[in-house]
Amino acid sequence: MSPQPLTLVIAAIAAWLMIGALGLARSRHFAFITRILFPAGSVVGLAMAVVAVVAMASPPQAIILPLGLPDLPFHLRLDSLSAFFLLLLGATSTAISLYSAGYFRTSEGTAPGLICFQYHAFLAAMALVMIADDAYLFMVAWETMALTSFFLVTTEHRIPEIRRAGFLYLLIAHIGAIAILLCFGTLQGGSGDYTFAAMRTMHLTGAWPSAAFFLALFGFGAKAGLLPLHIWLPEAHPAAPSPVSALMSGVMLKTAIYGLLRVTFDLLTAQLWWWGVVALALGLATALFGVIFAAVQTDMKRLLAYSSIENIGIIVAGIGLTILFKAYDKSLLAAIALTAVLYHALNHAFFKSLLFLATGSVLHATHERSLGKLGGLIHHMPWVAWLALVGALACAGLPPLNGFVSEWLLLQAFLFTPSLPQSFVNMLVPVAAAVLVLAVALSAYVMVKFFGVIFLGRPREANLAYAKDAGTFERVALVWLAAGCVLLGLFPVTVITLLDPINTMLVGASAIRTGESSWFLLAPISADRSSYSPLIMLVVILAIVLLTVQVVHRYYHGRVRRAPPWDCGFPAQTPRMQDTAEGFGMPIRTVFEPFFRIKRHLPSPFDAAPRYEVTAEDHLWHWLYVPVARGAEMLARLVGHIQQGRISVYLTYSFFTLLALLFLVR
Amino acid sequence: MTFSGFLSQLLQLAIALVLAPLLVGWVNKCRAWLSNRTAPSILLPYRMIRKLFFKDAVVAENASSIFRLTPYIVFGAMCCAAAIVPSLATDLPFARAADTIALVGLFALARVFMALAAMDIGTSFGSLGARREMFVGFLAEPALLMVLFTASLISGSTSLPSIVDTFAHRELAIYPSLAFAGVAFTMVSLAENARVPVDNPTTHLELTMIHEAMLLEYSARHLALLEWASALKLFNYSCIGLALFFPYGIVVSGTDWLALLGAAPALIAKLMAGGFALALIETLSAKMRIFRAPEFLGTAFMLAVLAMLVNLLLGA
Numbered sequence: 001m002s003p004q005p006l007t008l009v010i011a012a013i014a015a016w017l018m019i020g021a022l023g024l025a026r027s028r029h030f031a032f033i034t035r036i037l038f039p040a041g042s043v044v045g046l047a048m049a050v051v052a053v054v055a056m057a058s059p060p061q062a063i064i065l066p067l068g069l070p071d072l073p074f075h076l077r078l079d080s081l082s083a084f085f086l087l088l089l090g091a092t093s094t095a096i097s098l099y100s101a102g103y104f105r106t107s108e109g110t111a112p113g114l115i116c117f118q119y120h121a122f123l124a125a126m127a128l129v130m131i132a133d134d135a136y137l138f139m140v141a142w143e144t145m146a147l148t149s150f151f152l153v154t155t156e157h158r159i160p161e162i163r164r165a166g167f168l169y170l171l172i173a174h175i176g177a178i179a180i181l182l183c184f185g186t187l188q189g190g191s192g193d194y195t196f197a198a199m200r201t202m203h204l205t206g207a208w209p210s211a212a213f214f215l216a217l218f219g220f221g222a223k224a225g226l227l228p229l230h231i232w233l234p235e236a237h238p239a240a241p242s243p244v245s246a247l248m249s250g251v252m253l254k255t256a257i258y259g260l261l262r263v264t265f266d267l268l269t270a271q272l273w274w275w276g277v278v279a280l281a282l283g284l285a286t287a288l289f290g291v292i293f294a295a296v297q298t299d300m301k302r303l304l305a306y307s308s309i310e311n312i313g314i315i316v317a318g319i320g321l322t323i324l325f326k327a328y329d330k331s332l333l334a335a336i337a338l339t340a341v342l343y344h345a346l347n348h349a350f351f352k353s354l355l356f357l358a359t360g361s362v363l364h365a366t367h368e369r370s371l372g373k374l375g376g377l378i379h380h381m382p383w384v385a386w387l388a389l390v391g392a393l394a395c396a397g398l399p400p401l402n403g404f405v406s407e408w409l410l411l412q413a414f415l416f417t418p419s420l421p422q423s424f425v426n427m428l429v430p431v432a433a434a435v436l437v438l439a440v441a442l443s444a445y446v447m448v449k450f451f452g453v454i455f456l457g458r459p460r461e462a463n464l465a466y467a468k469d470a471g472t473f474e475r476v477a478l479v480w481l482a483a484g485c486v487l488l489g490l491f492p493v494t495v496i497t498l499l500d501p502i503n504t505m506l507v508g509a510s511a512i513r514t515g516e517s518s519w520f521l522l523a524p525i526s527a528d529r530s531s532y533s534p535l536i537m538l539v540v541i542l543a544i545v546l547l548t549v550q551v552v553h554r555y556y557h558g559r560v561r562r563a564p565p566w567d568c569g570f571p572a573q574t575p576r577m578q579d580t581a582e583g584f585g586m587p588i589r590t591v592f593e594p595f596f597r598i599k600r601h602l603p604s605p606f607d608a609a610p611r612y613e614v615t616a617e618d619h620l621w622h623w624l625y626v627p628v629a630r631g632a633e634m635l636a637r638l639v640g641h642i643q644q645g646r647i648s649v650y651l652t653y654s655f656f657t658l659l660a661l662l663f664l665v666r
Numbered sequence: 667m668t669f670s671g672f673l674s675q676l677l678q679l680a681i682a683l684v685l686a687p688l689l690v691g692w693v694n695k696c697r698a699w700l701s702n703r704t705a706p707s708i709l710l711p712y713r714m715i716r717k718l719f720f721k722d723a724v725v726a727e728n729a730s731s732i733f734r735l736t737p738y739i740v741f742g743a744m745c746c747a748a749a750i751v752p753s754l755a756t757d758l759p760f761a762r763a764a765d766t767i768a769l770v771g772l773f774a775l776a777r778v779f780m781a782l783a784a785m786d787i788g789t790s791f792g793s794l795g796a797r798r799e800m801f802v803g804f805l806a807e808p809a810l811l812m813v814l815f816t817a818s819l820i821s822g823s824t825s826l827p828s829i830v831d832t833f834a835h836r837e838l839a840i841y842p843s844l845a846f847a848g849v850a851f852t853m854v855s856l857a858e859n860a861r862v863p864v865d866n867p868t869t870h871l872e873l874t875m876i877h878e879a880m881l882l883e884y885s886a887r888h889l890a891l892l893e894w895a896s897a898l899k900l901f902n903y904s905c906i907g908l909a910l911f912f913p914y915g916i917v918v919s920g921t922d923w924l925a926l927l928g929a930a931p932a933l934i935a936k937l938m939a940g941g942f943a944l945a946l947i948e949t950l951s952a953k954m955r956i957f958r959a960p961e962f963l964g965t966a967f968m969l970a971v972l973a974m975l976v977n978l979l980l981g982a
Contacts, residue, residue, distance in 0.1 A: 376788065378730045389732075396778060399764070399771040408767050411811075415818055430974040433815065434967070437808040444774055444807075445800045448781045452796060457788030458728060521762065530824040536763035537746065537772075545742040552887050556719050565726040566883055567789040579785070579793035587801040591960050 005055035006063055006078040009086060009131060012048045013124045016041060020120030027113020034101050037116050039473075041123065042097035048127065049090030055083035056501055062133060062197075069136060075195050077133035080501040081266070084342060085130045085258045091484065092250045092349045093123055095477040099357050100243040102473030103364070109156040122148035122247065129255050135184035135194040142180065145255065146173040149248055153240040165235035172232045176222025180259070183215035187267055199267045209268055213275050216263040217282075223256035224312045227286040228620050234293075237305035238369065242360025245301060249308045250353035254345050257315055261341075264323065265506040273327035277425065279320030280432055287313030287439040292592050294446045296585040296616040299369050300359045303450055304352065307395065310439060311348045315341055317436060318410050321429075322507065325413075328420050331509035336524050337413040339511040342499050344406035347394065347488055351403060354391035354481035355450075358384050361474055362454060365467035371450075371581035372611075376459040380467040383475050385455040390482040394489065396447040397440045400534035400541075402488035405495075405522075407440055412530055442588075449584045458575040490534050492522045582614045589616060597622060671759045674926070675749060678758065681930075682748035686901035687711035687894065689941055696945030711897060718890035726787045726883055736783035737884070737891040743776040744898040751905045754929045755917035756827040756834075765824040766814040770807060773858070776895070777803050784880035795879025798956060802864060802876060805963035806857045809850055812970030816847045817910050819977050826909065834913040842980060846973035848911050852947075853966035855903045857959070860896070862948040864959050874953060901937075908936050 023037050055061075060079035068074040078086075100119065104112055125148055128141035150173070154166035188194055189202040204212065222229040237245045264271060290309030297303035318341035325334035359369075361384045368374055378385035394401040414433040420426050459465060470478065488495060496512060503511050511524060523531040567573055589596065596616035603610030644650075691708040698705035707713075725734065749760045750769050764772065781796035818824045820841065821832035857864040860877035869875050881892055909916065915932030917925040954962060 376728070378732070378786075379728070393775075393778065396774070397771070398775045398778060399768050404768075404771055408771075411767055412824070415815055415824065416822075426978055427975060430815070430819075430978065431971065434808065434812055434971045434974075437811045438804075438967075441774070441804045441807040444778055445804045448778055448785075448796065448800050452782055452785035452793070456730070456732065456782060456785040457793065528823055528825070528828055530765050530767075531762050532765060532768055533763035536760070537768065540749065540760065540763070541739075541742045541746050544745045545738045548738055548741055548891070552719075552891075556887060557722075559722045561722055561724045562727050563724050565728070565787045565789050566724075567787075567791055568882060570790070573789060575788060577790040578788045579790075579797055584793065584797050587797065587957075590957060 004061055005051050005058060005083070006061045006076060006131070008051045009048065009055070009078060009127065010063075010076065012044050012051070012090075013127045015044045016120040016124040016127070019044070020117040020124070023113045023116025023120070025113075027111050027116075030106050030112050033112050033116050034104060038097050038101035038104075038119075041120055042094050042101070045090045045093035045097055045123070047090070049087050049094065052083045052087035052090055053498070056080050056087065056498060058083075068140075072134060072136050072194060074137045075133035075197070076131045076137075077196070078131050080505050081258070081261060082130045084346075084499065084502055085254060086127060088254055088346055088349050089123070089126055089130070089251050092353050092481075093247065095480040095484075096243050096246050096250070096353060096357070097123075098480070099246075099360070099474050099477035102471045102477075103241070103243055103360055109158050110151075115152070115155060118148050118151045119244070119247075122152060126251060126255055130258055133196045135181075135188070135196070135199075139177070139181060139184070142177060142255075145252065146170070146177065149244070149252060152244040153236050153248075155241050155244070156239070162239040165232075165239040169232040169236040172222050172229055176219045176229070179215045179219030179222070181219075183212050183219055183263060186212040186215060187263070196262075196267060200269070203269060209270065210272065210275065212268060213264060213271075214278075216260055217275075217279065220256040220260040220263075221282075221316075224253050224260075224316070225286075225290075225309045226282060226312065226316060227289055228624055230286065230290070230309045231618070231621060231625060233309055234297075234302045234305040237308070237356075238299055238301035242301075242356055242363060245304075246353040246356035246360070249305070249356055250349040253308060253312055254349060257312075257319075257341075257345055260316075260319060261506065264319070265326070271323045271327045273324055273422070273425065276320045276322070276324030276327060277428065279323060280317050280428075281320070283313045283315070283317030283320055284432055284435045284439070285313070286310070287317060288435060288442075289313070289595075291439045291442040291446060292588065292595055293616070293618070295442060295449065295588040296596065296614075298371050298581040298585075298613075298615075300362070300371055300374075300450065300454060301356070301369060303371070303446065304355055304359065307443065307446060308348070308352055310443060311344065311352070311395075314407075314410070314436065314439065315344050315348070317432070318344065318413075321410070321413055321432075324420070324425065326507050330420075331507050332511070332525070333413055333416065334507040335503040335509040335511040336409060338503055338507055339496055339499055339524075340406050340409035340413060342502060343409060343488075343492075343495060344403075346495070347402040347406050347485070350481050350484040350488060351391045351394040351401075354478060354485065355388060355395065357474070357478055357481070358388035358391065361470040361478075362467075365469075366464055368461070371453045373461050374454045374459075374464065375457045375461075375575060375578065376455070376464060377467055378455040380464070381455075381469045383469050384478065387478040387482045388455065389451060390485050392447040392451040394485040396444040398444070400489050400538045402485050405489055405492045405532075405534065407436075408532055409524065410436065412524055416525060416529065445588065449581065453579070453581050453584060457578045460575050460578070460580075490538065491519070492532070492534065493519050496522070580612075582612065585616075589614070595619070670923075671757050674755055674757050675760055677926070678753050678755070679745065679749050681753060681933075682751075682898060682901055682905075683745070683894075685934075685937070686748075686897040687715060689901050689904065689937055690897045692938060693900075693941045693945050696942050697948060700945055700949040711893070715890045715894055718885075718893070719887050721886040723886035723888060725885075725888075728787065729883075730786055732779075733783050733786040733883070734888070736779045737888040737895070739779045740776045741891045741895045741898075743772045743779075744895045744902065747772045747902050748898055748905075750826055751902050752827050752830050752909050752916060753905045753933055754926055756830050757917070758827050761825055761827045766818065766826050766829070767811065767824060769826065770811050770814065773810075773899075774803070774807055776899075780880050780892075784883075787883045789883065791875075791879045791882050795876055795882070798876040799880060801956075802857050802959055802963065805960060805967060806854050809854045809963060809967040809970045810858070812967065812974060813847045813851045813854065813910075816843050816970065816973040816977055819974065820844070826906070830909045830913050830916060831918050833910065834916055834918045841977075843973045843977035844911065846969050846976060848907075850966045850969035850973060851907055851910070853962060853969075855907060856944075856947065857963055857966075859900045859903055861944065863951045863954045864962065866953050874956075876956075904937055904940050908933075908940065912936060
């Protein structure tokens with residue numbers, strides 16, 4: 001008998017933990033850790049992905065491990081939804097682990113053995129989150145995930161800003177965790193049974209389902225970076241080492257999406273339409289907010305962090321749409337929207353990991369994160385540049401790459417909204433589509449800025465001429481992710497067929513109508529309504545391009561002269577005359593000025609090398625977080641008055657406490 | 667896919683390739699007439715392209731492959747778009763592969779590559795052009811999608827040939843939503859094709875140019891391809907507009923070669939009228955400052971969203 005998928009998944013988790021322990025045990029052997037342990041972790045990730053693909057089509061399986069609390073042992077369950085997110089984790093971590101093998105140096109602030117342990121424990125915790133089938137195990141895994149990632153973020157813990165970013169992350173992670181805990185408390189409905197199986201059969205009444213949903217939205221939203229809890233993302237991602245940023249942005253944010261889907265569609269039995277409206281509005285606000293802020297960033301990893309916020313917003317908007325359709329029993333449309341959600345989660349994992357890893361290579365080659373000091377790297381780092389181009393185009397949602405497919409599906413779901421019972425909702429959906437389209441169009445702006453300023457143009461600093469391309473491990477990792485972006489873009493029907501068991505499980509309909517779609521033509525409702533075939537499109541464009549190249553080069557001479565750039569005949573040209581990141585973001589900053597709290601650093605007229613800097617800060621930080629922090633400080637100061645530091649005063653407190661107790665107990 | 671469908675597809679692509687420079691020539695001629703100048707020959711764009719093809723290409727020393735690849739990619743994307751947009755007939759087998767959303771995606775692909783190529787040399791004008799082009803694009807693209815969505819909602823399809831089929835079969839009636847969408851579409855087309863009042867196709871004045879700033883470093887065959895591609899873009903936009911708002915004359919029943927013969931003069935007449943209207947708009951309006959462009963395009967976007975809402979409210 002062949003081993004069950006769930007057993008294999010548990011074995012993979014154990015293998016990751018073992019690799020981590022080995023790294024801890026032999027923490028002095030740097031070569032052993034980077035050349036053996038990280039690649040081994042990568043192989044485990046690949047195995048996990050393969051097992052997950054098999055498990056997606058298999059019926060759910062459950063197992064109870066004799067660990068955990070005496071009356072609540074660890075319940076594990078592997079169904080299609082878990083398997084899909086395990087696939088996402090496995091496929092992405094394959095590349096990220098391999099990249100880490102070439103990335104980490106002995107000079108990191110944390111010992112390599114410790115990093116190896118934290119990294120693999122992080123992977124194992126994420127996998128455990130996805131197969132947990134009771135609230136206790138879920139929370140244990142969730143917290144392990146938060147803690148390990150906190151330690152990974154603060155790898156360079158000697159730098160105060162990084163410690164600050166780490167603490168902010170930890171704080172928001174815990175506020176979220178409290179909400180999730182309360183959500184599970186609501187879901188068990190007073191029965192005291194914290195297994196998910198019991199929650200599924202529990203029919204909550206009154207306001208309880210709504211309470212559970214909004215607690216989940218808040219708790220998982222904190223992890224995913226939904227407005228207004230996004231504040232940790234742009235701090236933590238630049239602070240973390242690049243493979244960790246990739247893992248956090250590509251995979252960890254998706255665990256929150258997994259949790260939200262699990263609670264909303266699996267643990268809660270019925271969904272109300274207005275939850276969908278709230279999630280849709282919140283998601284779109286997040287998407288627009290994220291992309292507008294991404295456009296004005298000057299730090300490449302902050303830019304990507306804001307772009308992640310945008311993508312999470314799109315995903316949550318899709319979830320909102322799914323809830324809306326499911327609540328109105330439009331199960332086919334719900335299936336399409338859910339497919340778009342899952343597809344976009346997978347796409348985002350691939351292209352955002354790719355982009356974060358590319359920034360890691362740039363960072364290693366140049367020691368520079370600020371966009372204004374980069375430029376022209378395509379000449380020195382062609383591998384990284386061309387592979388990052390694939391990621392950037394995918395992130396910009398351009399055909400025929402993968403980002404476009406999920407956006408196409410989501411727009412289809414928006415567009416074929418049949419008349420819903422509420423006319424208010426009917427009006428809302430087109431407006432929502434308009435906002436979504438605006439966010440997607442702006443993301444192209446962001447990606448042109450990202451790629452153009454880093455890789456194109458002339459180097460803005462002299463030391464960039466010594467930048468070296470990525471090593472072999474890093475190249476293989478980037479190629480794997482870029483290939484994923486291309487393949488996910490070219491074969492949408494194969495992917496959607498793979499996703500279909502989840503649709504059937506969560507919304508009770510299949511997104512694929514057999515007969516209309518073939519393996520190369522995607523036609524969700526019917527071919528007359530809408531169809532899309534990236535493969536044919538690519539073949540036609542390539543054919544036309546090749547034909548044009550052939551014709552041009554056959555019939556006309558191929559004489560090419562290299563000359564200095566013309567630039568309208570302007571004589572003195574320096575690399576400083578190119579657009580900086582601030583310059584490129586300027587139009588967006590001007591148009592959306594009320595969104596930002598802008599600080600300008602203007603050079604004085606006597607500056608020999610004037611440098612104009614603008615930082616655009618978040619209003620929410622000043623409106624929401626600073627007052628709360630001040631309030632907490634004030635409260636602490638008030639409480640501090642009690643703390644006198646003299647033993648006689650404390651003895652007086654004890655005396656009065658005793659008196660009070662005597663009075664009460666009597 | 668039938669063989670005759672395939673032939674009709676190729677024929678329409680060929681017609682687009684041939685007629686596109688002619689349309690640019692015609693618009694230039696009308697502009698000259700309207701401003702009391704002696705008009706250049708309508709064949710001037712052809713001669714330009716031919717002349718450019720025979721010149722030596724001068725490429726900047728620090729240009730990467732992106733710079734040399736871009737003209738081909740942009741040209742390929744525009745040809746691909748021309749294969750989706752019905753000009754003579756709606757029997758387009760290739761349109762199955764890409765609907766209106768993919769069409770907008772194709773335009774975006776071309777735009778992104780143009781902007782990247784403009785940034786590649788690292789000149790001040792190049793990045794200025796790239797920035798402005800992406801700036802115009804981020805508002806124009808959603809507005810265009812909203813216009814197309816309005817049409818999709820009316821016809822229940824996002825495939826452009828199906829939309830045109832529906833529109834050509836209906837009775838001559840005024841759809842309020844389409845009126846809004848038509849105004850929005852006109853505004854977007856002006857912006858996307860680098861026309862007055864958003865951009866000026868004939869200027870090389872540094873402070874005002876958008877599209878031309880991106881082409882500054884190109885020469886010879888690369889420039890020829892880009893010029894041809896932008897002519898194709900104008901042709902595509904004109905055909906989308908005609909197909910959505912004046913679909914009369916387009917062959918909708920399969921591939922009937924005799925009917926196609928009749929559709930060709932209708933297309934040319936419509937294009938001439940459209941080109942004249944474009945020249946009229948350009949002559950009558952003044953170029954805007956670049957920061958007025960968001961207002962202009964924002965209005966277009968709002969009109970397009972309004973069109974969608976009107977469609978839902980009135981069901982038409």
